Amino acid sequence: xxxxxxxxxxxxxxxxxxxxxxxxxxxxxxxxxxxxxxxxxxxxxxxxxxxxxxxxxxxxxxxxxxxxxxxxxxxxxxxxxxxxxxxxxxxxxxxxxxxxxxxxxxxxxxxxxxxxxxxxxxxxxxxxxxxxxxxxxxxxxxxxxxxxxxxxxxxxxxxxxxxxxxxxxxxxxxxxxxxxxxxxxxxxxxxxxxxxxxxxxxxxxxxxxxxxxxxxxxxxxxxxxxxxxxxxxxxxxxxxxxxxxxxxxxxxxxxxxxxxxxxxxxxxxxxxxxxxxxxxxxxxxxxxxxxxxxxxxxxxxxxxxxxxxxxxxxxxxxxxxxxxxxxxxxxxxxxxxxxxxxxxxxxxxxxxxxxxxxxxxxxxxxxxxxxxxxxxxxxxxxxxxxxxxxxxxxxxxxxxxxxxxxxxxxxxxxxxxxxxxxxxxxxxxxxxxxxxxxxxxxxxxxxxxxxxxxxxxxxxxxxxxxxxxxxxxxxxxxxxxxxxxxxxxxxxxxxxxxxxxxxxxxxxxxxxxxxxxxxxxxxxxxxxxxxxxxxxxxxxxxxxxxxxxxxxxxxxxxx
Amino acid sequence: xxxxxxxxxxxxxxxxxxxxxxxxxxxxxxxxxxxxxxxxxxxxxxxxxxxxxxxxxxxxxxxxxxxxxxxxxxxxxxxxxxxxxxxxxxxxxxxxxxxxxxxxxxxxxxxxxxxxxxxxxxxxxxxxxxxxxxxxxxxxxxxxxxxxxxxxxxxxxxxxxxxxxxxxxxxxxxxxxxxxxxxxxxxxxxxxxxxxxxxxxxxxxxxxxxxxxxxxxxxxxxxxxxxxxxxxxxxxxxxxxxxxxxxxxxxxxxxxxxxxxxxxxxxxxxxxxxxxxxxxxxxxxxxxxx
Numbered sequence: 001x002x003x004x005x006x007x008x009x010x011x012x013x014x015x016x017x018x019x020x021x022x023x024x025x026x027x028x029x030x031x032x033x034x035x036x037x038x039x040x041x042x043x044x045x046x047x048x049x050x051x052x053x054x055x056x057x058x059x060x061x062x063x064x065x066x067x068x069x070x071x072x073x074x075x076x077x078x079x080x081x082x083x084x085x086x087x088x089x090x091x092x093x094x095x096x097x098x099x100x101x102x103x104x105x106x107x108x109x110x111x112x113x114x115x116x117x118x119x120x121x122x123x124x125x126x127x128x129x130x131x132x133x134x135x136x137x138x139x140x141x142x143x144x145x146x147x148x149x150x151x152x153x154x155x156x157x158x159x160x161x162x163x164x165x166x167x168x169x170x171x172x173x174x175x176x177x178x179x180x181x182x183x184x185x186x187x188x189x190x191x192x193x194x195x196x197x198x199x200x201x202x203x204x205x206x207x208x209x210x211x212x213x214x215x216x217x218x219x220x221x222x223x224x225x226x227x228x229x230x231x232x233x234x235x236x237x238x239x240x241x242x243x244x245x246x247x248x249x250x251x252x253x254x255x256x257x258x259x260x261x262x263x264x265x266x267x268x269x270x271x272x273x274x275x276x277x278x279x280x281x282x283x284x285x286x287x288x289x290x291x292x293x294x295x296x297x298x299x300x301x302x303x304x305x306x307x308x309x310x311x312x313x314x315x316x317x318x319x320x321x322x323x324x325x326x327x328x329x330x331x332x333x334x335x336x337x338x339x340x341x342x343x344x345x346x347x348x349x350x351x352x353x354x355x356x357x358x359x360x361x362x363x364x365x366x367x368x369x370x371x372x373x374x375x376x377x378x379x380x381x382x383x384x385x386x387x388x389x390x391x392x393x394x395x396x397x398x399x400x401x402x403x404x405x406x407x408x409x410x411x412x413x414x415x416x417x418x419x420x421x422x423x424x425x426x427x428x429x430x431x432x433x434x435x436x437x438x439x440x441x442x443x444x445x446x447x448x449x450x451x452x453x454x455x456x457x458x459x460x461x462x463x464x465x466x467x468x469x470x471x472x473x474x475x476x477x478x479x480x481x482x483x484x485x486x487x488x489x490x491x492x493x494x495x496x497x498x499x500x501x502x503x504x505x506x507x508x509x510x511x512x513x514x515x516x517x518x519x520x521x522x523x524x525x526x527x528x529x530x531x532x533x534x535x536x537x538x539x540x541x542x543x544x545x546x547x548x549x550x551x552x553x554x555x556x557x558x559x
Numbered sequence: 560x561x562x563x564x565x566x567x568x569x570x571x572x573x574x575x576x577x578x579x580x581x582x583x584x585x586x587x588x589x590x591x592x593x594x595x596x597x598x599x600x601x602x603x604x605x606x607x608x609x610x611x612x613x614x615x616x617x618x619x620x621x622x623x624x625x626x627x628x629x630x631x632x633x634x635x636x637x638x639x640x641x642x643x644x645x646x647x648x649x650x651x652x653x654x655x656x657x658x659x660x661x662x663x664x665x666x667x668x669x670x671x672x673x674x675x676x677x678x679x680x681x682x683x684x685x686x687x688x689x690x691x692x693x694x695x696x697x698x699x700x701x702x703x704x705x706x707x708x709x710x711x712x713x714x715x716x717x718x719x720x721x722x723x724x725x726x727x728x729x730x731x732x733x734x735x736x737x738x739x740x741x742x743x744x745x746x747x748x749x750x751x752x753x754x755x756x757x758x759x760x761x762x763x764x765x766x767x768x769x770x771x772x773x774x775x776x777x778x779x780x781x782x783x784x785x786x787x788x789x790x791x792x793x794x795x796x797x798x799x800x801x802x803x804x805x806x807x808x809x810x811x812x813x814x815x816x817x818x819x820x821x822x823x824x825x826x827x828x829x830x831x832x833x834x835x836x837x838x839x840x841x842x843x844x845x846x847x848x849x
Contacts, residue, residue, distance in 0.1 A: 358656075434693035438755070441651060442706040443683035443762055452705070453695055556696040557744060 053532020061305035065242035102285040119147045121182040146186045218254035235317035244302035314490045326489040330503030337409025338473040346420030354428045374418035379478040385411030386482035403502035408484020416469035427461020463549040477507045487512045506534040602627040607662035617643040619820040630797045632811030640820040649685035686759030690771040692751035694743035706762035729757035749780025769799040
């Protein structure tokens with residue numbers, strides 16, 4: 001019986017071999033493809049993150065930024081800044097002038113209040129001047145008329161009626177008895193208002209008032225509080241737009257109004273952008289907008305700024321200004337503490353599992369528990385940390401019951417413990433058994449053999465676990481939510497003095513900004529900056545650990 | 560259990576059935592005598608020593624004396640228990656779970672399987688060199704100083720002196736004296752094995768057990784190790800397990816032949832290789848069996 005061999009030529013691969021080659025190539029292709037995909041995803045995710053995060057450090061800072069830096073951190077050139085502020089104030093002056101003039105005519109309540117005040121003041125003035133009784137009664141009733149006529153003019157939405165009422169007021173302008181008295185205020189107001197009546201559609205006054213409020217807000221957001229006005233209590237209100245990108249947003253808000261109009265009945269409202277210039281067309285405020293459009297840069301003077309102190313500064317007004325110094329320190333402290341706690345415990349546990357424990361039911365249970373521990377949601381660790389460390393354990397040692405870096409570090413340590421145990425177990429297991437044999441044959445005790453031979457040889461693998469743990473611990477939010485985190489903190493010095501106090505961390509603070517009601521929209525750059533800092537921090541820690549590992553590995557290989 | 564690959568290549572192998580005339584040419588002088596009385600007081604004394612891996616027999620009722628300042632070779636086919644016996648002397652078999660021993664195995668008059676024996680102490684007295692060179696991933700210096708350090712010698716001068724002495728004793732000093740800080744793993748295989756010998760000497764043992772110390776080395780390195788063994792003989796009691804019968808013939812004073820966990824014959828090396836008393840031994844050393 002002769003069976004035909006698949007291939008007689010030893011150099012020509014048979015069909016089966018060719019198929020295997022094809023399958024091999026497909027596998028290789030799939031594997032490298034998926035690695036490429038992961039790398040690509042990483043780049044796609046990380047690159048914009050880093051790019052946007054970089055704007056927290058490198059951006060076009062306005063004069064407001066320099067003012068804030070000078071006043072809050074004492075940085076910059078005082079003389080230059082003073083000159084700059086004077087120049088800027090000069091350019092900004094007309095803006096305030098226009099606003100004042102226009103708003104006087106729009107705010108009817110203010111004008112009526114002013115008229116009532118004038119009337120009262122005038123009465124007091126009459127009392128003081130010892131006017132004869134009859135004249136006093138006359139003047140008083142005249143003032144009352146002036147007040148009522150003016151109020152009528154202000155309240156009227158009809159141009160003609162308003163003009164007529166104003167005419168009645170101004171008829172008394174030449175009255176010699178009123179010259180030099182408070183009552184002259186009536187005429188000044190009447191003239192101003194007369195100008196408004198000429199230029200403004202009185203029926204749309206309520207609309208104007210609303211739009212004016214928006215314009216005022218935008219101006220305040222751009223330039224900060226008005227010079228000479230009261231200083232707001234919140235730091236975030238004390239300065240205008242410190243960054244040109246934020247200033248541009250405010251400028252857009254100033255220059256175009258957003259309106260929702262009904263295009264067709266029954267259809268959803270549509271958003272329309274109306275230039276404010278058109279909205280205020282014909283009024284005294286109209287020239288403000290071209291002015292702002294053309295001279296905004298002169299009013300804010302943006303300059304490319306490298307704010308490297310971002311990584312050191314405390315944050316101001318809840319991350320509105322300032323940097324992430326306390327966050328970086330807190331993240332580092334809490335991560336280091338977690339590793340300091342988890343590493344010895346993890347290595348000892350791994351040593352027990354490899355060297356001492358057999359394969360009994362109890363050991364299998366322990367292994368299962370470790371694996372299960374790795375899969376527990378991190379918020380569970382957070383609550384456990386709260387219940388065990390914060391409330392139960394640490395107060396036993398005389399520490400105040402409350403969040404602290406210590407409690408957070410211990411909680412995170414528990415979180416990364418399974419990672420370290422598993423990595424160490426693998427590392428210890430993969431040490432060649434000949435090393436152990438050699439050490440024992442030389443008369444080393446098991447402990448000495450482990451410490452002097454096994455552990456150094458397993459170190460690279462253990463460090464891999466540490467690298468994974470550092471990345472995990474530095475980025476966690478949930479476990480420190482109840483155990484260690486506060487939203488705002490200041491840099492503690494020396495760092496270890498802060499161990500019993502709560503801290504802010506990068507991950508937690510960016511989370512906090514994200515869930516804050518309006519902060520995320522106001523300081524997106526800060527949020528991205530924190531994420532970028534976190535990425536960089538983890539990267540640096542990883543690179544350091546990898547360098548140590550490769551040094552150790554090289555020494556072990558004998559180079 | 561005897562694989563064809565294990566038969567010594569140097570022995571002319573006869574593929575045909577054993578030729579009875581060949582055996583007849585080798586007279587068996589000590590056939591009935593058993594192990595001949597050997598000179599001096601034995602350092603290692605084995606009396607009906609047996610070792611079991613669970614139910615499996617490792618070695619069975621070994622009775623033999625190993626004498627000081629000499630080289631004793633243990634030969635035999637694979638799986639015959641020669642390594643097991645060697646590792647029983649410093650109790651390295653303890654690493655294997657479910658090991659059980661019977662009988663007596665004494666080193667310098669002390670039963671090594673006694674519960675009271677201080678194991679690290681025993682192993683410092685009975686050094687061991689393994690089949691594959693297994694230096695620690697440390698520097699040459701640290702490798703040699705390893706055992707010395709935990710014997711309590713931490714003083715720099717003492718350690719330096721001990722390292723030099725051991726490296727000289729292992730005939731490695733001249734090759735490595737200029738870079739003692741170099742990693743031991745950077746040495747060649749033969750150098751690594753001599754380093755392992757130096758390392759074993761550092762604890763100042765009385766006995767040196769060698770478990771096929773040359774099987775992973777080339778002939779030149781093997782030659783150097785054999786020279787070394789001849790040098791060390793005057794100071795140490797050496798027990799060497801080997802597959803290479805010429806090696807056993809070259810380096811040892813006495814030879815024990817193990818088969819299937821039993822000691823078949825134990826005698827002067829010259830006797831074992833020229834006029835063995837047992838047919839099994841003769842078959843093995845002439846290459847007809849194994």
